[in-house]
Amino acid sequence: MTETTASDTMRGRGRPREFDMNEALDKALRVFSERGYHATSIGNLTDAMQLASGSVYKAFKDKRGVFLAAFDRYRTVRSGKLRAVIDTDKMGYERIRDALTLYADVSHGQTGKLGCLVVSCASELATFDPEVAKKVAAAMDSNEAVLRDLIGLGQNDGSVPAHVDGKATARLLLCLVQGMRVVGKTGRTREEMMAAVTVAMKTLT
Amino acid sequence: MTETTASDTMRGRGRPREFDMNEALDKALRVFSERGYHATSIGNLTDAMQLASGSVYKAFKDKRGVFLAAFDRYRTVRSGKLRAVIDTDKMGYERIRDALTLYADVSHGQTGKLGCLVVSCASELATFDPEVAKKVAAAMDSNEAVLRDLIGLGQNDGSVPAHVDGKATARLLLCLVQGMRVVGKTGRTREEMMAAVTVAMKTLT
């Protein structure tokens, strides 16, 4: 199920799957993101994924299984986008601004209204589902670590002062980006979000 | 229903209500906060509020009605706590730190795990319920305005430099506190949150 990159030469035994797993998960995570986990019915999922309910239960254990797979897919896609933005040859300071800009981009307008799967759904489940709680915590920690590394990079290349508290500042920026996702659900413009980002960059001086 | 402060001299016609409305709403909002709106059943509410389902439907139109009342109650309580912390004779800069400290207090440990009703439930409903969306946006705007006012106050008393962009900084701090609520659901210590607050105060220098 996780091995979706397998080439078509090593196919399984029976009838091959007709839909693309990643495409289906992209559609599913959109629905989960917009409606929340509990408000998403199997009907909503089958509509979006263009599958019959029986087919969904063939491909996944249950509704929670669809969510877990969609969550992993979401993390993969978003990590990729973040990596694409920060894996440059710019100075650490600028890379941090680029990272925060990415969050400003997804936290406004239509995309902002859609919200973040980690924020909306995961925190909806994390209280009573230890496995989801673990995944959410891992996602948070991962994001915090990326920010922490960028700050360290900036301190090495001289674009961020040595006196900056890397750990605490990374945590602050993590709260900022998660908060942008929440505030972005109530509708903000890109300019409003970017203004907040600009102010936040003062913590790196 | 909103007039819960009415004295017992001006009582209504029929049998008087046996439970305290605010106490019941405090219990209800705890459940909504912890489980989320859709995962909260009437059974969960009757258990917590110690009322029969029939009684709940006597006091409220429906489940959504309970939520709306609980949401208002939540806003009243939280606004009161915030007011109690910032309505002092301290300098603007210190009052802002006190406000952020309040959010650090509720965003860690047990209370942090409980989460924020505005963040968790409201954003869960805001997408498909315009009335809730309006309430959430109002709550955000209100918090942003409080922060904006405190910054202005600080600029008047000289504790915050005049060059600080009040609007943008207030928006940044709003994102920070909402983000603390999200991150706080995954478990952080008070010290970790306070370290982030300390860094955030650099934006006011």
Add this chain to the structure above:
DNA sequence: TAATATAGGGAAAGATCATTCCCTAAATCA
């Protein structure tokens, strides 16, 4: 080509849940 294995799909079953109904209880009003 027959056997086996897996996918697609939709109807049916089984659970859960929000809401209503109806009866009883306790207050005010005439």
Add this chain to the structure above:
DNA sequence: TGATTTAGGGAATGATCTTTCCCTATATTA
């Protein structure tokens, strides 16, 4: 005191949703 009004409570209802079942379709393997 009897009529009226509102609250408390729990069983019954009706709607909705998750999951299973079963049949068909399409692939590989022997």
